Amino acid sequence: MSALPELYTSAANDFRSDTFTTPTEEMLKAGLAASIGDAVYNEDVDTIRLEQKVAELAGMEAGLFCVSGTLSNQIALRTHLFQPPYSILCDYRAHVYTHEAAGLAILSQAMVSPVIPSNGNYMTLEDIKRHYIPDDGDIHGAPTRVISLENTLHGIVYPLQELIRIRAWCLENNIKLHCDGARIWNAAAEAGIPLKQYGEVFDSISICLSKSMGAPMGSILVGDFKFIKKCNHFRKQQGGGVRQSGIMCRMAMVSVESDWKAKLRQSHRMAHQLAAFCQEHSIPLESPADTNFVFLDLQKAKMDPDVLVKKGLKYNVKLMGGRVSFHYQISETSLERVKSAILEAFEYAKEHPFDTEGPTKIYRSESTEVDIDGNAIPEIQTYKY
Ligand SMILES: Cc1ncc(COP(=O)(O)O)c(C=O)c1O
Numbered sequence: 001m002s003a004l005p006e007l008y009t010s011a012a013n014d015f016r017s018d019t020f021t022t023p024t025e026e027m028l029k030a031g032l033a034a035s036i037g038d039a040v041y042n043e044d045v046d047t048i049r050l051e052q053k054v055a056e057l058a059g060m061e062a063g064l065f066c067v068s069g070t071l072s073n074q075i076a077l078r079t080h081l082f083q084p085p086y087s088i089l090c091d092y093r094a095h096v097y098t099h100e101a102a103g104l105a106i107l108s109q110a111m112v113s114p115v116i117p118s119n120g121n122y123m124t125l126e127d128i129k130r131h132y133i134p135d136d137g138d139i140h141g142a143p144t145r146v147i148s149l150e151n152t153l154h155g156i157v158y159p160l161q162e163l164i165r166i167r168a169w170c171l172e173n174n175i176k177l178h179c180d181g182a183r184i185w186n187a188a189a190e191a192g193i194p195l196k197q198y199g200e201v202f203d204s205i206s207i208c209l210s211k212s213m214g215a216p217m218g219s220i221l222v223g224d225f226k227f228i229k230k231c232n233h234f235r236k237q238q239g240g241g242v243r244q245s246g247i248m249c250r251m252a253m254v255s256v257e258s259d260w261k262a263k264l265r266q267s268h269r270m271a272h273q274l275a276a277f278c279q280e281h282s283i284p285l286e287s288p289a290d291t292n293f294v295f296l297d298l299q300k301a302k303m304d305p306d307v308l309v310k311k312g313l314k315y316n317v318k319l320m321g322g323r324v325s326f327h328y329q330i331s332e333t334s335l336e337r338v339k340s341a342i343l344e345a346f347e348y349a350k351e352h353p354f355d356t357e358g359p360t361k362i363y364r365s366e367s368t369e370v371d372i373d374g375n376a377i378p379e380i381q382t383y384k385y
């Protein structure tokens with residue numbers, strides 16, 4: 001059995017994802033004082049408190065604690081669906097389509113209509129009208145029953161006015177509107193829009209606490225009472241009915257009650273600094289760095305992701321591909337180091353252009369031991385997932 005990795009205590013240099021944020025001492029102490037009721041029987045006070053708090057922030061009637069954003073999304077979309085054949089329309093990059101292991105096909109028996117937005121950044125109502133499947137009795141079709149948007153998507157803040165346009169059209173066409181809000185806190189902080197205004201637009205929102213908010217785990221799915229009641233049924237079916245979730249909820253409450261806007265804006269400022277640095281050095285980006293992600297356009301730059309990862313390790317920063325993720329625990333030192341790593345990988349690509357026909361994968365893991373001075377880097381056990 002391979003040796004266990006060092007105790008993971010800091011995400012200060014971890015740009016792989018904001019999911020690597022680690023619980024603070026304040027959270028751990030709060031967890032010690034948590035309620036310990038059985039949440040399956042709805043008897044855990046801290047779970048109920050967090051569900052109510054997040055639902056209230058979003059202006060929704062009810063909330064449901066889910067151990068992951070994937071579970072939260074999947075049961076939300078299943079609950080919106082009734083009589084197959086049906087389909088879900090989303091952006092071709094949507095997590096519910098690309099990174100939830102075909103849950104929509106398997107758990108919901110839904111077909112997915114993945115759409116490439118004509119503006120390259122986010123779907124407009126015109127994109128939706130062009131690609132949705134109307135419920136017009138045509139027996140060839142699987143009518144669109146739900147539109148699943150992501151805010152932020154690839155770090156891009158969805159313009160509220162576009163969301164309002166889409167919402168109005170969905171109401172006219174009896175189509176439900178779900179939001180994968182894994183980073184809706186980032187959108188709210190950057191756009192200065194209260195979560196409640198997003199709540200007015202969507203039938204359901206999956207709100208993650210384990211990403212930029214820094215909680216160790218969990219999401220709160222919010223919607224109306226009847227919807228959340230049925231989601232609870234599907235949550236149990238999917239094995240998401242957990243017992244003493246109060247410990248996790250009390251820890252997550254620390255982040256919800258913190259000055260999260262300031263924390264997230266700080267991470268956005270660092271991302272904006274990196275984006276400006278890339279622009280200064282003509283390093284191409286895939287999409288605008290509105291919030292906490294900088295997406296390097298590795299294909300346009302002909303950069304080899306493995307070289308980028310190794311340059312990162314040389315400068316003692318962790319990367320896993322072209323997506324550079326910021327969060328409130330990233331240090332200023334690490335920001336300077338990741339700039340050096342990216343520039344060195346970019347310069348390397350000029351002499352050694354890397355042409356890949358394969359998909360641009362932004363998520364993968366690698367494990368390696370390397371010291372801070374960038375001594376010989378053992379072969380990185382890179383695997384993609
Ligand atoms: C946009 C988005 N939605 C959903 C998820 C799923 O969350 P989880 O990893 O908690 O299942 C992620 C993962 O971080 C994500 O990036």
Ligand SMILES: C[C@@H](O)[C@H](N)C(=O)O
Nearest residue numbers: 016017018019099363
């Ligand atoms: C890996 C992926 O599922 C995760 N949502 C992330 O953004 O890192």
